[in-house]
Amino acid sequence: MGAAVSIQSLTFTYHGMNRPALRNIEGEIEEGKLIAIMGHGGAGKSTLCYCLNGIVPKFFRGNYEGLVLIYGEEVKGKKVSEMSRLVGLVLQDFEAQLFSTNVELEMAFGPENLGLPRSEIEDRIHRYLTLVGLENLRERQPSSLSGGQKQRLAIGSVLAIEPKILVMDEPTTDLDPQGREEVLSIGEHLRGEGRTLILVDHNPEYALRADQLWLMREGEVVAKGLPKEILIETTTLESCGIRPLPTLELFQKMKWQGMPLDAQSAMALIEKHHLIERRKLRSKVLLQEDSGMAPFIRVEGLRYVYPFFHIEALRGIDLSIREGEFIALLGQNGSGKTTLAKHLNGLLKPTLGKVFIKGKSTLEYTRHELASLVGYVFQNPDHQIFCKTVKEEVGFGLKLLGEDPKRINDRVAEALDTVGLGGYEEKNPFTLTKGERQRIAVASVLATRPQVIILDEPTTGLDYHSQRNMMEMLKHLNRKGHTIIIITHSMWVACEYARRVILLKEGSIAADGPTREVFADENLLSQTSLRPPPLVQLSNWLGTKALTVEEMVQELREESECLNL
Amino acid sequence: MNLFLYLDKNTLVHRLDPLTKILGTLILFLYSLCFNHPLYLCVMSLMILVLAFFSRAMVNLYRFRFVLLLLFLFSTLIWPFFIKGSRLVFSWKGLEVSQESFLYGLAMGLRLSNFVATGLIFLSTTRHEELIHGLIRMKTPYPIAFALSTALRLIPTFVGAGATIIRAQISRGLNLESGSIFGRFRKFIPQAVPLLIYAIRYTNLLAIALESKGFSPEAKRTFYYESHMKRIDYFILLILIGGLLLILYLRIGLSLGAIFPNRV
Numbered sequence: 031m032g033a034a035v036s037i038q039s040l041t042f043t044y045h046g047m048n049r050p051a052l053r054n055i056e057g058e059i060e061e062g063k064l065i066a067i068m069g070h071g072g073a074g075k076s077t078l079c080y081c082l083n084g085i086v087p088k089f090f091r092g093n094y095e096g097l098v099l100i101y102g103e104e105v106k107g108k109k110v111s112e113m114s115r116l117v118g119l120v121l122q123d124f125e126a127q128l129f130s131t132n133v134e135l136e137m138a139f140g141p142e143n144l145g146l147p148r149s150e151i152e153d154r155i156h157r158y159l160t161l162v163g164l165e166n167l168r169e170r171q172p173s174s175l176s177g178g179q180k181q182r183l184a185i186g187s188v189l190a191i192e193p194k195i196l197v198m199d200e201p202t203t204d205l206d207p208q209g210r211e212e213v214l215s216i217g218e219h220l221r222g223e224g225r226t227l228i229l230v231d232h233n234p235e236y237a238l239r240a241d242q243l244w245l246m247r248e249g250e251v252v253a254k255g256l257p258k259e260i261l262i263e264t265t266t267l268e269s270c271g272i273r274p275l276p277t278l279e280l281f282q283k284m285k286w287q288g289m290p291l292d293a294q295s296a297m298a299l300i301e302k303h304h305l306i307e308r309r310k311l312r313s314k315v316l317l318q319e320d321s322g323m324a325p326f327i328r329v330e331g332l333r334y335v336y337p338f339f340h341i342e343a344l345r346g347i348d349l350s351i352r353e354g355e356f357i358a359l360l361g362q363n364g365s366g367k368t369t370l371a372k373h374l375n376g377l378l379k380p381t382l383g384k385v386f387i388k389g390k391s392t393l394e395y396t397r398h399e400l401a402s403l404v405g406y407v408f409q410n411p412d413h414q415i416f417c418k419t420v421k422e423e424v425g426f427g428l429k430l431l432g433e434d435p436k437r438i439n440d441r442v443a444e445a446l447d448t449v450g451l452g453g454y455e456e457k458n459p460f461t462l463t464k465g466e467r468q469r470i471a472v473a474s475v476l477a478t479r480p481q482v483i484i485l486d487e488p489t490t491g492l493d494y495h496s497q498r499n500m501m502e503m504l505k506h507l508n509r510k511g512h513t514i515i516i517i518t519h520s521m522w523v524a525c526e527y528a529r530r531v532i533l534l535k536e537g538s539i540a541a542d543g544p545t546r547e548v549f550a551d552e553n554l555l556s557q558t559s560l561r562p563p564p565l566v567q568l569s570n571w572l573g574t575k576a577l578t579v580e581e582m583v584q585e586l587r588e589e590s591e592c593l594n595l
Numbered sequence: 596m597n598l599f600l601y602l603d604k605n606t607l608v609h610r611l612d613p614l615t616k617i618l619g620t621l622i623l624f625l626y627s628l629c630f631n632h633p634l635y636l637c638v639m640s641l642m643i644l645v646l647a648f649f650s651r652a653m654v655n656l657y658r659f660r661f662v663l664l665l666l667f668l669f670s671t672l673i674w675p676f677f678i679k680g681s682r683l684v685f686s687w688k689g690l691e692v693s694q695e696s697f698l699y700g701l702a703m704g705l706r707l708s709n710f711v712a713t714g715l716i717f718l719s720t721t722r723h724e725e726l727i728h729g730l731i732r733m734k735t736p737y738p739i740a741f742a743l744s745t746a747l748r749l750i751p752t753f754v755g756a757g758a759t760i761i762r763a764q765i766s767r768g769l770n771l772e773s774g775s776i777f778g779r780f781r782k783f784i785p786q787a788v789p790l791l792i793y794a795i796r797y798t799n800l801l802a803i804a805l806e807s808k809g810f811s812p813e814a815k816r817t818f819y820y821e822s823h824m825k826r827i828d829y830f831i832l833l834i835l836i837g838g839l840l841l842i843l844y845l846r847i848g849l850s851l852g853a854i855f856p857n858r859v
Contacts, residue, residue: 085803111811119807126800129748131601131722138819143809145816152819171599191809377762401768412796413756414763416788426785430768460792474767 032102034195034226035059035082040096042077042086051077053249055096059242061194062224064217066237066257069246070271071464071493075230078246079199082228083117084110100195111143118193122200122491124180127187128172133164136172136183140191154190162186162216177363178209185216195226202231203491206363206519208559214239232493234261234275235564238291245270262289271493276522276565279579284586293564297571306586309573311550324389325350326481326513327374327404331383334369343369345537346383351515353481356508358528358545359517362559365534367517371484374515375404398431405475409486411467414474420446420462421455423470427478438477445473449503465496469503482513489523501527522563525549525577533558546575599751600655600718607827608650608720613729615828620717622835627709628859629842633698635852636705643712652719656712663711667704674700678855699854723748728818738812745801753794760789 040055052074059065069075080086084105087094098105100116121127130136134155141151159165162182167175172183181201188196198217202210214236221227229240237243243260245253247270253260261267264274264282277296278289286305290296300306327350334344343366351357351374359367372378373385376392385392387403395403408414417423424445425438433441446452449469454462459470468488475483488504489497501523508514518524524531524545531548533541535558541548549555549562550570562570569576576582608616627639647653656663680695721729723744730740764785765771771782845851 080803083807085806089803089806109811110806111809111814114807114809119803121800121804121807123800125752126797127804129745129801129804131599131724132603135722135724135819139810140808142817142819143811143814145814148817148819148821151817169603171601171603173599188808372762375766377766397765397770398768401766406763406766408759408763408766410759412792413760413789414767414785416785427767430770478768 032061033058033099034061034063034101035228036097036099036102037081038097038099040081040098041093042081042095043093044077044090045092047092049249050093051249052081055251057244057251057254059195059226059228061226062221063241064221064227064229064239065242065244066240067228067230067244067246068232068234068237068270068272069493070495073246073270074249075246076199077249079119079197079228079230081105082195082197083119084108084113085119114140114191114193115144116193117195117197118188118191120181120185120188120196120198120201122203124177124184124204127184128180130172132168133159133170133172133175133183134168136187137190140187144191151190154192158186158189161189161219163212176209177205178212181205181209181213182216185213189220195228196220197228199230200232201229202233202236206559207521207561208362232272234267234272235292237261245272247271258289258291261291268494271495273494273497273522276563276579277568280565280568280582283579283583293567293571296564296568300572306572308571311570311573311575323352326353326388327351328386328389329370329373329383330386332370332373332380332385333382334366334373334378335381343537344373347537347539349532349539349542351482351513353513354508354511355513355515355530356505356528357513357515357530357532358524359515359532359534360519360521360524360558360560361534361540365558366537367534368486369537370534371406371486371515371517374482374484375406376400377406401427401480402431402478403480404482404484405478405480407471407475407483407485407488409490411464411471414471415459415467418458419455420451420457420459420470423459424474424477427474431478441477441479442473445477448476448507449473450499463496465492465499468492468496468500472500472503476507480512482515483507484515484517486517487519488516489518489520497523521560522565525563525566533560546577549577600715601722602652602654602719604651604720606650606720608646608652608716611720611831612822612824612828613721613725614732614824615832616717616721617726617729617733618832619835620713622832622839623713624710625839626842627706627713629839629846630852631699631702631706631858632852632854633701633705636702636709639709640705640712643709643716647712647716650716650720652716655715655719659711659715663708666707666711670704670707671700674703680855695854699858702854718747722820724818724820725822728820728822737816741812749794749798749801752797753790756793756797757786757790760786760793763789 037055037057040052041050042052043050067075077086080090081098087106088110094106105113128136130139137155137159138151141154162185164179164183164186172180175183202213217227217229231237237257240257243257244251245260253266261275262278267274275291277293278291281288281290287303288299290299329347329349332344332347335342347370359371361367369378373380376395379393392400415423421442424442428438428441446454449472451466451469459467488500492500504514505527528545531545532539533548540558541554549566552562552570555561565579566577569582574582574585576585627636630636647656675692675696676690678696678699679691680693682694684692684694684697726744727740731737769782769785846853850856
C-alpha cells in the first residue's frame, strides 16, 4: 500500500520569526494507520498539522522548504479548499469551528462547498451524524450542545467532506473526561473503517492506542515508532513535555519486572508475579484542617437560577471552607462548578441562600473589598491581559485600590517572584507563552494579596512541564497560608495536589471529603462520569493510601521494611 | 449561554422565502419612514407587535426591551431641541421646545424603535444561511453575502466574550458602576483590548476552519436549504406593496400623518 502522507525535509519559519517552527521533518504515514503526535507547547505540532492541508503556506505565510506529499500530490501551491477533499482538519477550539444555525446545516457546509447535489448531502448528513451519534440532535443549535457533542459535531462536519485523511489537533484538550471518551471512541470507530488518522494529544494514555507515535521537540521529530516502545523512555518523554505513564514510573522505581502501560496491565503483572499483597483501604484519612477555627467561607442553602434562561444551575449547596485548605471542585461540564465558584467572590448573586465571607454576606461587601479577600483567576488569561508591560498588568488591581507607586512596585515584584517570573516586569505580556501568561494572570490576582485564590482550569491547554510548574506554585502559595480552590477536569492534578475534593453533580454536592476518600469510591465517580487516574485505580485495587507515585513508593517501601523487621 | 437571536419556531413568517423576508423588512422600514406623526407611527408599532406575536419573536423584543426603551426615550428627549415649531411650550436661553417639536420627537423615538423591532423580528425568524441564500438571489456576490451574514453571526459570540472579559476585570477590582465620564472611558481600555485580541484570534481560527471545510468564495456551491418563492410569498409581498402605496397616498395625496409636512 502506498503512503498517504510523505514528508521530505520540511522546514518552515513563520513570517517575521527568527526560529523555524518546523525543522527538517521526515516521515511517511501509511494509509489506514493511526498516528499520534505529542510534544511540548510550541513544539510545532499544530504547524505540522497545518502543513498537511495547505493552511501552511497558503494561509500562514513564511519560509517553506521541503516537500509534503498527500497521495503523491504536492500540497504547496494547492488551495486549502482543494486539499480539504483529501485532508480534513479538526481544531482544538470547537467554538470557532461551529458557525451554523443548527446541527444539520453545520454538517451540510462542507458538502455544500463541494457543490454536491442535495440528495447526496442529505445522505452524508445522515451517515456521519449517525457515526458521531448526534442524529437525534439535528435541529439543535450548536451553541446549545455540550463540549463533547460540539467536538463530535466538528468532527462529523469535517467527515461529511469524506477526506481520506483526518487530522485532529488536540481535539480533547478543552473537554471533560466524558467528552474526551466520546471523541476518542469516534477515533476508534474511524480507525476500524480504515481511515488514516493523525491525532495530536497531550495524554500518553491515549497515545497507547496509536500504530505509531511521533515525539516532537523544538520543531523537530525526535522519536518515531511504536507507542509502547517510545512511552517507556521516561527521560525522552519528559524532555518533550509529556507526563510519563505513572504505572511505568512506579514499576521502575520499585524495581519490579515488567513495563505496564496502564492500570489493568499493572494489576495483571502484580498478580502474576505476586509483587505485593492486596488489602482493604484502612482507616479513613482525616482532614488536617479539622480544627475549631471558624470557616473563612460559608455557603448556606445556595440556589442559583440563570436569569432569562430559567435554568437552575445550583440546587441547594451547603459548604464551609477554612483558611489554608487546598480544594478541587470536580464534576462534568454543566454540573455547576464555575457557577458555584463565581458565588464565592460575589461575581454572581445567589437566587436563594447566602454566601458568607468571614461571617459577612457577600452582598454586604463592596467590589474592592471582595477582590482583596477572594481572588479569581479566569480560565483564559487572554480574557484579562491588556497592558503593554507585565508590571502594569500585575499592578492593575493595586492601582485600582489606590495604592502608592512604591508599594505597587514592591508588591508586583513579590507577586512575580512567587509565580516564578521575577525580572519579567518590563516584558510585553502578549509575547509570552501560554503558560507564562497564565502565571501573569495568577500574579495579577496575587498582587492584591487575597486570602483565597480560585482558579478556573489552571492547567488546561498547558503542557506537562507548565502544568507541573503551575501546580507546584499553587502548592507553594498554599503552604504560605493561602486557601486554594481549583476547578479542574484533570484527575491527576486533583489527586496529586488537592487535599479536599468537592464533587458536583447537576447543581448539587455529590461528595465532599478528603481527596483519598472521594477517589476511593469509584462507583460514585462513575455516576458523575469521572474516573480516577490510573495510579489511583491501582491504589484503590491495592488498598493503599497513596495518590501519587512517590507516595505509593514510600508507602510500599515502609511496609516491606516493617515486614522485614 | 445562548445569545443568538434566531428562534427555531415553525410559523408562517419562518416558512416564508428569505427573499420575501428581506424585501418585507425593507418595505416595513419604509412604512415607518412615511410618517412623522406619533399617532400614525404608534399604529405601525402596534402592527409590528402583532407581527412579533404571530412570528413568536416577542421573546427577543422582551430581551431587548431596555435597548428599545432607551432608543425611544433618547430620541424623544433630544429631538425637540433641534426642531422649531410655532406653539411654544417653554423657552430658556435660546432653547425652545414647542408642541410640534415635542410630537416630532415622540414620532422619531417610535420610528427608531420600530426599525429595531422590525430588524429583530427578521433576525428571529431568518437563519443566517437563509439570509445568505436570499442575498445571493438578489444578485449580491457570494463573498459579500457571506461576510455580511457572518458578521451578524459573530455579534453574539463577541458579546459573550465581552461579558466574560468584564467579569474577569471586575474580579480584579475594576469598578464599572462609578466614576466620571472621563474615568469611565479609561475603564473601557481593560475591556476593549482583550476583546479586540480575542476577536482577531477568533476570526483567524474561524477562517482556518472555513477553509479546512472547503470554503472557497469563487466556487459554485449547493444550498442545502434551498427555498423558492411560493404563492404565499407573492401574496404577502403584494399586500405589503399595496400597503405602501396606500400609505404614500395618505401622506402625499391627503397630507396626513405628518407633524412637519416638509420633513421626512
